[in-house]
Amino acid sequence: MKMTAETRGNVARVALMVVVYLIFASRIPSYYSTAGVAALLDSAVLAGIIAIGVGLTMIAGEMDLSVGSMAAFAGILSVKFYAFGMIPSFLMVIAVCAVIGVVQGYCIYRLNISSMVFTIGTLIALRGLTLVISQEKTALIPFDIIAQTDILSKKFFVFSIPSVVLLVLVLAVNFFSRRTLWGREVFAIGGGRSEARAAGVSMKRPIIMIFAFSAALAGLAGALMSIKTGSASPLGFEAVLLEAVTACLIGGIALSGGRGSILGILIGLFTIRFLVSGIAALGAPFWMQSLATGALLIFVIIAEAVIRYIMRRRRFVLAAKAAA
């Protein structure tokens, strides 16, 4: 049975995820209890929602590095807006973040500048702005209405509202990116930008769209987490970028752009969550978790680069044989 390279890659990724799961499940009983699985799902929400947006920008051959600051900004904003009610607060935060994302995307399109460099600038500026609007204090939801936020922590079998939001978003964005014209344009400008341009794809729409998406999704994730816990720190969400990027890369989104799928992000996400939650459950200190994520990321990108190198060599040999 011959598999395409993409299927083979996906099988390998799922296998990696299952192996990581089994390693920890054999030592931690909570990995196969209802409460344990629910906790794993919940822990994946923050990085997962952000990874969808980062993944879209990576597919387009760009990269939004400002998502961590955006999430912190949204967190503070959502707590400040909470006086208007929970749903309006979410909608307002998402709208504000999407507008910032549109402006960011427009600048990147207009200046034709490397998005990684530009978003480093906004990463700093947004973090500063977050500190300013929060007056460098942790923002808290007033104690007398905090009970309303319990609905976000409530479990339905293994699902909670945040984890359902994550799964629905993954499916919706996956459908959007694979089946609609706007979504295909994102793949097109990532895979071969000059070819796409020659074929008449405008850069403007996809670039503005992906940055609006990643900002809005980062805003949603920050707001969900902050309202769920009832508090938001202006210095929070700093490590989430690394986890989101790692999830995308393990999930098969190429660093060079144009390849991968949003569904794949889920595979990458759960591989990391199984690993990090497992390490935490075995009692390692908090810095061990980020050490593990970083080491995993280095391993994945180097493995991918080596595989790509070997494949290219092999293709050269095949081409040489065919010519001879």
Added chain:
Amino acid sequence: MTTPSMTADSKMRIPKAVYGLVAILVVIAVAGFTTPSFATLDNLFVVVRAASLTGIVAIGMGYITISGNLFALSASSLGALLAVLFALITAQFGFAAGIALTLALACVAGVAQGLAISLIGNPIITTLAFGTVFRGLAALFSGNSILRIDSDAALWLGTARPLGMPTQSWAFILAALLSWFVIRHLKLGREIVLCGANPQAAVASGLRVGLVTSVVCIALSVGVALMAILTVSQFSQAKADLFMGYDFDYIAAVLVGGIALRGGRGSPLQAAFGAILIALLQNFMLLNGFSAGLRMTIVGLLVVASISLFHVLQAKSR
């Protein structure tokens, strides 16, 4: 054929250095007139010392940018790791061994990052991952506690003022002169510039791009090691959360200095000027009681503005 490109090059170069100097003078003038405590001798030492440490690393970061590899986001974490290692080695084997081994380990870290960057091709993501690992290792080695060293030689290195100027500033000036000499007059420097200007041409002409990338990463790592050694010596202690968030200052210094982000243009000296400018600005804002958030916002906006401005200017000059 060479003459027009030479003149174009010098046309680009002279105004930029002048811009940097003018900007520094403007900040000094504005700050001096509006803030009385700014233009005092004590404050001058504070600024010079702050600018020196940032500047040493910014020079290394300038090399990375010129070689076409944008930035490294691992500098501050590597600083923490090297600071912890320096403190551990000094406590165990003495001051000289501490310096030698720290510099050697910095080179190892530089080579590892350089090879990974040239293999993977995305410096920012690669160094983001390396940075996390460095920070984790710093916590691991220090046991997440404060390490103290007790060495008179280290204390001298950290606090002495030979000829009235802090040792940090001597190191900064020497590093700046050395970097200028390397980039202008050594074959290695020209190779770094070529790798940034046109990587395909560099490969085609037989340059080892991977080697050059490793060299610039070593330059940054050695700069980071100097910063770590000087800081630990000054305060006689090291901990794992040292230099947290300093990466932005280095990047801001490179960007404000106006080094072309596409690589292949500019000089590490511009990063040094940028570092002085950022340090002056930070000090001015601090003396006027700006909050940390406001200072960060202003630096961030300055970065965004200078990226966009230089990008537009360079696009026009081509």
